[in-house]
Amino acid sequence: DTEVTQTPKHLVMGMTNKKSLKCEQHMGHRAMYWYKQKAKKPPELMFVYSYEKLSINESVPSRFSPECPNSSLLNLHLHALQPEDSALYLCASSHPPGRGTEAFFGQGTRLTVV
Amino acid sequence: DAKTTQPNSMESNEEEPVHLPCNHSTISGTDYIHWYRQLPSQGPEYVIHGLTSNVNNRMASLAIAEDRKSSTLILHRATLRDAAVYYCILRGGAGGTSYGKLTFGQGTILTVHP
Numbered sequence: 050d051t052e053v054t055q056t057p058k059h060l061v062m063g064m065t066n067k068k069s070l071k072c073e074q075h076m077g078h079r080a081m082y083w084y085k086q087k088a089k090k091p092p093e094l095m096f097v098y099s100y101e102k103l104s105i106n107e108s109v110p111s112r113f114s115p116e117c118p119n120s121s122l123l124n125l126h127l128h129a130l131q132p133e134d135s136a137l138y139l140c141a142s143s144h145p146p147g148r149g150t151e152a153f154f155g156q157g158t159r160l161t162v163v
Numbered sequence: 164d165a166k167t168t169q170p171n172s173m174e175s176n177e178e179e180p181v182h183l184p185c186n187h188s189t190i191s192g193t194d195y196i197h198w199y200r201q202l203p204s205q206g207p208e209y210v211i212h213g214l215t216s217n218v219n220n221r222m223a224s225l226a227i228a229e230d231r232k233s234s235t236l237i238l239h240r241a242t243l244r245d246a247a248v249y250y251c252i253l254r255g256g257a258g259g260t261s262y263g264k265l266t267f268g269q270g271t272i273l274t275v276h277p
Binding site: 053082084091092093094097105139141143150151152153154155156157 | 197199205206207208209212248250264265266267268269270
């Protein structure tokens with residue numbers, strides 16, 4: 050199984066809502082990533098988890114709150130988002146980065162903030 | 164973080180080879196060179212990676228300059244399904260300042276003509 054599964058595929062939320070994005074992998078990867086991608090732009094790294102601990106936060110606003118409850122699961126909790134946060138949110142996983150191995154990406158959650 | 168420079172776009176005819184260049188003059192000794200591609204409405208897909216030596220796999224070949232300041236992704240026979248955005252990425256290895264990061268540049272839009 051070489052899949053990274055993201056749910057939901059689409060999400061519409063109001064600026065006062067709280068929602069969560071979910072990402073799951075069963076490849077035994079111990080590094081997991083969240084990216085944000087605006088239309089016609091490259092993915093932007095948001096967070097990196099390594100062995101279930103947050104190792105990189107690319108100065109992401111606190112309205113985005115990541116969580117890694119176990120080695121297979123990664124969540125992104127959303128609260129009080131702005132319309133400009135509308136984007137495709139991508140999750141990825143890999144073996145520990147130091148080994149230079151490839152990352153596997155999910156198909157993303159397309160988020161619209163209204 | 165070390166950056167990569169790619170042409171904004173390239174075109175090819177079907178069944179012909181394609182050479183996609185990437186410059187990374189500030190690469191550090193621990194950085195791996197990764198290539199990913201992204202088809203419309205999909206998450207990025209791993210293509211190939213290398214450190215110092217040229218690499219081949221079923222999808223493509225990667226030619227790395229001797230000084231590692233540039234590399235070329237080679238698609239031996241382009242098909243219509245190869246039309247995508249191709250990203251050249253430096254992935255920080257152990258001990259490097261960008262350890263753990265997989266940071267995308269602007270990428271090259273590849274158009275394949277029938």
